[in-house]
Amino acid sequence: MAERSTAAVDVADTSGEESLTAEAGGATADGVDQTRDQSTADARTTEVEHTAAASSAAAPDSDSATGDDAPAGEPASSAVSASPVNGAGARAASAATRTPPELHSGHKLAGRYRLEECITRLDGFSSWRAVDEKLRRAVGVHLLAADHPRARSVLAAARASALLGDLRFVQVLDAVEENNLVYVVHEWLPDAVELTALLAAGPLEVHDAYQMVTQLSQAMAAAHREGLAHLQLTPSAVLRTSTGQWRIRGLAVSAALRGITSDAPQRTDTEAIGALLYATLTQRWPYEDDAYGLSGLPKDVGLIAPDQVRAGVHRGLSELAMRALVNDGATASRQDPPCTTPDDLVKAIAEMPRIRPAEPTFTAPPEYQRTTYQQGNYGRPGANAPVVPPVVPPPAPLQGRTGRILKWGVSALLIAALGLGSWQLATALMDRGKKPGDTGTSQTENGSDKNRPGAGKQLKIASAKEFAPNGPGVQEDQVPLAIDGKSETAWVTPHYKGFPNFGNLPSRKEGSGIIVDLGKVQDLSGVDVFLYRGGQKVEVLAAGESASAPAALSDFPHRLTPLSTAGQQLHKDLDKPVRTRYVLVHISSLPPDTTSGWYRGGISELKFRGTPS
Structure with missing residues (x-):
């Protein structure tokens, strides 16, 4: 079946442009493995057919979109051809x-x-x-x-x-x-993590590697049955979602964007899956050149089986990776036939014993303590049994008329003491709220709630926007979720890699946050910030009374809370009300995400208290 196109979505990560395979732009799904010489000799350089x-x-x-659809004057060699043998990827x-x-x-x-x-x-x-x-x-x-x-x-x-x-x-x-x-x-999958990031932390667990190669092989087999190839199947094109599902980005579109084609697309994608499995087992790239943040193999030694590169590698998965890779005829130690199509990989995986997740570990219970009631020792202590002191019986209760009188007397005294104490406590509480000249009306200590610091009505928020003084916002469309009154919704930042200060990006050197507009100048006396997760460095600042559309940090001179690492909630009652219209909840540092080396934060809800003007 002639191929309809060649690859799918993300091409953001170009660090490893030397990817696995790829050749001719009319990549057909019926391609079977050709010899390296024949693939190289027959490599076409026409546009994607x-x-x-x-x-x-x-x-x-x-x-009639074929390789001849290129505009007049465009040479046919503008397409990129890459051999599925060398694994060095596309040379654009x-x-x-x-x-x-x-x-x-x-x-x-x-x-x-x-x-x-x-x-x-x-x-x-x-x-x-x-x-x-x-x-x-x-x-x-x-x-x-x-x-x-x-x-x-x-x-x-x-x-x-x-x-x-x-x-x-x-x-x-x-x-x-x-x-x-x-x-x-x-x-766009914000909760998914690239395989590149997962491999940066080390090789995957055996069950995770098994699930990845199983799901990728089944997915690519289904795609090739419909005439679609990938040709750019690299660690940056494979994602794992928060539910553990593996997803592929780059089907058809990625190769078409680069003009990458292949005479044997099925062999190309099969080798790519083999290389990904090899990397997940060893944290090494199965070629001499370093790529995708992984070290290559030693030069001039050829392709080494994964279980010879790293101890403890699953033998069945190691052999499967060798069968999928192009390695001059050498496959696994059992000399199984090579896998040249994704369907071959699916069949080979089905023949393997199913790999189940590792059993959870439990703490061993304490050693059983032998008692004197074991068989053979019933009713008599053992030779080394400790001596148990005899139990002293409690004293006999008071008997006779005198005892009854004493018990009633003690009970009466306790009841009288309890009543007296309750009356004194009630009197003290009532007197505490009164002043000389009061007519009996109860008041708070300072005369009224509205004069107490931090008290007041909840102020209405007119609008909100992102704080982004050095560039575009990070998630501007989610800002309304931080003021909608629902704790289950939130303004959440993207993932930032390597540094908690928003990835150390120049456009985020002053952090981010949300600027709240209260609609008009009001007396602000209290702040409640509910954060997406704890561990963020947060401060709350207020603009001057005469400020108009503040956007920089210097436009917020009043510090309501110090810059510090907060939990999931930040509550502050101000000692003295501040008159302002604009309030900035400023985040300068993000907490670690669930994936090592990535950082993420956000704000779930904002509330402000004070006296409306």
Whole structure:
């Protein structure tokens, strides 16, 4: 079956552009492993080819989208060809250097998708994190000029990928050509973690590696049955969600964006899965070159089985990785036939004994203490049994008339003492609230609640926005969730890698937070901040009484709370009311996320107390 396109969504991580495999842009799903020499000799350099079925699903103007659809004058060699044998990945070689369209944060596509942050600019296209304002959710967007030689291929690849509808792949949501731009919109998974980040912490557990290779093999087998290949299956293209599901991004679109093609797409993707399994077992890249934050193998020694690289590797998974990788005929020690297609991998995994999760460990109970009532010792102490002191019986209760009188007398005294104490306590509490000249009306110690520091009514919040003095906001669309009165919703930051101060990014050098507008100048006497999670460095600042639209830290001179690490709730009653209209809840440092080396924070709810003007 001729291939409809070649790859899916995220191309943000370009650190390991030397990826696994890839060759010809009309990658067919029926490709079987060719010898290395034949693959190299037959490597095509034409643009990505698509069948009529995929083209018709793409758009009426791309019914004949093949490698010949490139504009006149574009050399056919502008496509990238990579051998599935060397594993060094795609060597992009574009004949005509093109600049991605110059767009900026805040630009809207189709009046709906607002660009937020540019993730990457490469080879004539750019990738963005954006917000779908219609559905109020984060999305990813790939952009390139409509006259780019690969624009038609990208559109056809995206539309063909969207038709698959397999939730094991990151879904393509839209593919549009308008205003001299071609853009592809795809899912954004904020709770998912790249395999690259997981491997940075060390090799995966055996069960996790087993689940990954199982789910990836089944997903790619289903894709190839529909004529779709990936060709860019690298650690940055594999995600693990918070529920433990593995998802693939990059089906069709990623390779089409780079012009990567392959004569043997099934072999290419199978080797890629083998390399990913090898990396999860050993934390090493199965080639000589370092890639994706992983060290390569020693030079001039060839491909070494995973269980020879690292002790304790599961033997069955080690052999499976060797069968999937291209290694000059050497497979596993049992000389099983190599796996050349994802279907072969699925069958090989089915033949393996199922790998179950590790059993939870329990603390051993304390050693059983032998008692004197064991068989053979019943009723008599053992030779080494400790001597138990005899139990002294309690004294006999008072008997006779005298005892009864004494008990009644003690009871009466206790009742009288209890009544007297209760009366004295009630009198003291009543006198405490009175002053000389009072007519009996109870008041608080200072005369009224409204004069007590921190007391007052809850102030109404007119609006709120993100504090972002050095660049665009981080999650502007989620700011209303911090003032909606619901503790289960929150404004949450993205994940930042390596540094708690928002990834040490120049655009976040002053942190972030939320600026609240109370609508008018009011007397503020109390603050309640409910945080998304504890461990954030937070301070609350207030602008001057005459401030108008403050945006920088210097615009908030009144410090309501000191900068300190807070728990999940920050409560403050001010000693003296502050007259202000604008309040900044400033976050300068984030707590660690569940994944090692990543940081994330946020605000669940904001409440302010005082006297309305």
